Amino acid sequence: MALTFELDPPGGNDLRDGVIALWKDVSNAGGAVGFVPPVTAEEIRPEWLRHLTAVAEGRTRLLVGRDEEGEIAATAFLTFNSHRLMTHWIWLYTVMVHPRHQGKGYGRDLMAAAAEAARGFEGIEAIRLTCRGGTGADRFYAACGYKEVGRVPGAIRVADGDDRDDVIMLLPL
Template identity: 75%
Template sequence: MPLTFTLDPAITPALRDGILDLWTDVTDAGGAVGFVAPANREEIRPELVRHFAQMAEGRTRLLVGHDEAGEVAATAFLTRNTHRLMTHWLWLYTVMVHPRHQGRGYGRDLLAAAADAARAMEGIEAVRLTCRGGLGLERFYGSCGYKEVGRVPDAIRVAPGDDRDDIVMLLPLR
């Protein structure tokens, strides 16, 4: 059964906790979402609060995918650029699908829903994201229409002696 996507949902304690659980589970499964396993909810919480603060400022929008049981199964944050010469594209952050739902096409569904949301935003012509090298994520994003437009070698230090490339991907919307 497909996920049900909601753009700009009301932030309730249940949604907040669902996103924290998702972020923790994705991290623990080896997902490249800003933390390294083992995940700690209290370490992740301030980052989620920062996302919520950007939402309150009107710079960021939240896209949430719920599964058939109503549980948070996927998220992506769409963040507008504040630089006046770059307002025609936005960043896609914290793209996550719960490990129990991976392999069902939900990642593609999430990216398509995010692209649709971006197209509906006035003046947005492209979506940009970064991903951690060494996991094949650039191949996945490429299969969804994104193009690699930059790479910073060894920019992400996962652990001492384990540096990964920071890969910049772009999806033109026109």
């Protein structure tokens, strides 16, 4: 079964709890989405609130993928660039597919849905994202059509003695 995607779903406790649970499960499975395992829902909540504030202010859009049971199985945040010389591209953040759904093609579906959403935003010509080196995420994004356009060696400190590259990727629309 395919995921059903919705841009800017209605807020509320179900959305909050679903996204936070997804974020926790992805993080604890080793996903590179801003945390290092182990992480709790309480640790993720402040980051969710920061993202939600950006959504409420219209700076960010939330894309949610639901599985056949209606559970949140995938998300991505699309953030408009506020610099006046860079408003023609958008950032893609916190791209997640629940571990129980990985290997089913849902990640590619999520990336295609994000690109389709971005194409619907006036004046947007490209999507830019960054990913943590050493995770294979850069290979995944490349398979989705993104090109590596930069790399900052050792910019992400996962743990003492474990620094990872910050890989910058771009998808022209």
